[in-house]
Amino acid sequence: MTPAVESATRIGPAEDRVVRTFAGFIGATALLFAVLLAPGAIKLSDIIPSWWTAIAAILVVVPILSLWPASRATDPRWIGRCVTAAAAGYLVSLVSWLFLVDGHIPANRDVWLATFPGLVSMATALRWRPAASLTYLAVSAGTAELVRYVTRENQQKVVLPVEIVSVIVYSALFVVATIAAVSTGRALDRAIRASVQHSASSAAIAARDIERGRFHALIHDRVMSTLLALSRLGNTPDLRDQAASAVTELDRLRNSNVADEDLDVRTAVGLIRAALVQVDGDVPVEVDIDPQSADVPRAATRSIASAAAEALRHSFRQADADRIIVIDACPLGLRVVVADNGGGLEQVPAPELDVEAAFGLRQRMAASDGCAYAVKSEPGRGTQVVLTWTRPVPDRDAA
Missing domain, CATH: 1.20.900 (Dbl Homology Domain; Chain A)
Incomplete structure (x- = not known):
């Protein structure tokens, strides 16, 4: 060449x-x-x-x-x-x-x-x-x-x-x-690409805020409550167990790799909502979390958070559209739907794959294993962007 x-x-x-x-x-x-x-x-x-x-x-x-x-x-x-x-x-x-x-x-x-x-x-x-x-x-x-x-x-x-x-x-x-x-x-x-990087940075900042909140909650709920009970009740077997549990949790936070650690589903949902709030905090969000939901990889959470934020940002280009966001979590995985009832993609005469690429979904979702996306749009009836993470199925033969 x-x-x-x-x-x-x-x-x-x-x-x-x-x-x-x-x-x-x-x-x-x-x-x-x-x-x-x-x-x-x-x-x-x-x-x-x-x-x-x-x-x-x-x-x-x-x-x-x-x-x-x-x-x-x-x-x-x-x-x-x-x-x-x-x-x-x-x-x-x-x-x-x-x-x-x-x-x-x-x-x-x-x-x-x-x-x-x-x-x-x-x-x-x-x-x-x-x-x-x-x-x-x-x-x-x-x-x-x-x-x-x-x-x-x-x-x-x-x-x-x-x-x-x-x-x-x-x-x-x-x-x-x-x-x-x-x-x-x-x-x-x-x-x-700049939007993808910005969304990833915003998601990382939100993740650090969530980790900071977890640490503060641990200090308040475990350490402070243990010290307060010790000052009132003295040294008891129950307090010793509670103190040992608090120290173990602190050690886990100190030694864990925050960048690679899986998130419990509520923390993952909180991270996704934090990314959406940065775009607009007034869009209604419906959340349905199964108590048996699996933990979500941090990388998948960030990919979905940044993709959902970009989809919501794109939706605001429809002037008179109403929007709603649905987050579902179950034992099989996590799904986020960003939907509006605007004009759809009637003014974008391009194949669906190119529209998805314009949203930047391909780059975002391809960065994490188990993530997938779909764009459904009808002229005059709005657009739905569906983002999913599927929990990997264990290989029984390998086991």
């Missing part, structure tokens, strides 16, 4: 969506160009060898036309490969034309090869850095105009530098628009 090409491994979901959309559009446009320009290309066989025309079509049209299926490929690197092949093939074809052309065409006819610099440069903007794409536009457009100049007859009155600048400026409008669209998708991905 050349230094001018952006690494596909760093592409986020929003940028990938923009790139695929533009790649499909450019590929379809190349097909239209091929259909319209084919008759004129065939007529040029009297000044350029037919075998060269066939090779040039393969080098230029086929790679850029392949962007259409590449936009639907699972591996996004296919787009970059097609872009690089089209860019290289186009320059090779332009330069070889200058050496192989033998004759002229009337001034009112065009050279089919000279119509592609803008389209190929738009394609490079999908994967190359902006400076590289604009440089390629200047080189390819200048060479294409030179091809026109040497191929047409009666070009004495044509000012070649002016023609080159005109083509570059005109094509640059489309290339810059492509660069801006890709940059917007990249900026959205950065905003999503």
Whole structure:
């Protein structure tokens, strides 16, 4: 991969969506160009060898036309490969034309090869850095105009530098628009990542507050009550057991790894509610906790808390929506539902997977084992974001 090409491994979901959309559009446009320009290309066989025309079509049209299926490929690197092949093939074809052309065409006819610099440069903007794409536009457009100049007859009155600048400026409008669209998708991905990090930091702060509250409660309920009873009743066997229990609990807190320790379900629910309150404290929250509920891993709790906060934050973009949050805990796991009755996703014509990616749910929930998510939306009926953690089932065979 050349230094001018952006690494596909760093592409986020929003940028990938923009790139695929533009790649499909450019590929379809190349097909239209091929259909319209084919008759004129065939007529040029009297000044350029037919075998060269066939090779040039393969080098230029086929790679850029392949962007259409590449936009639907699972591996996004296919787009970059097609872009690089089209860019290289186009320059090779332009330069070889200058050496192989033998004759002229009337001034009112065009050279089919000279119509592609803008389209190929738009394609490079999908994967190359902006400076590289604009440089390629200047080189390819200048060479294409030179091809026109040497191929047409009666070009004495044509000012070649002016023609080159005109083509570059005109094509640059489309290339810059492509660069801006890709940059917007990249900026959205950065905003999503920053939001994920902020939510994780907020959840960590809330977790520390909860741990501090647990420590204060232990001091008040165990230590202070033991000392108060000792001052009143003296040393008794029951007080000795109570004191030993308090010391054991303090040792457990001191020696435990707070970052990895599982949370009891009420503490986990408290952490999730703390993250939601930071977004809005007025949204009603319904909590149903089964007494037999399992402890929840701290990482899963943080993932659900940050994802629920982001889903609630997204819900507030619906101006007149009512919202409710439901938290259910049972022996099998934990479920959080963030629901509203707003307009749904009727103004977002994207597949469900892309909507989930826009919420940032994929990154958040994928960070913890056992976590899953679903987005259910109907235009005019609202949106539900369902976040779950499922308790792992012990392997009986391994036991």
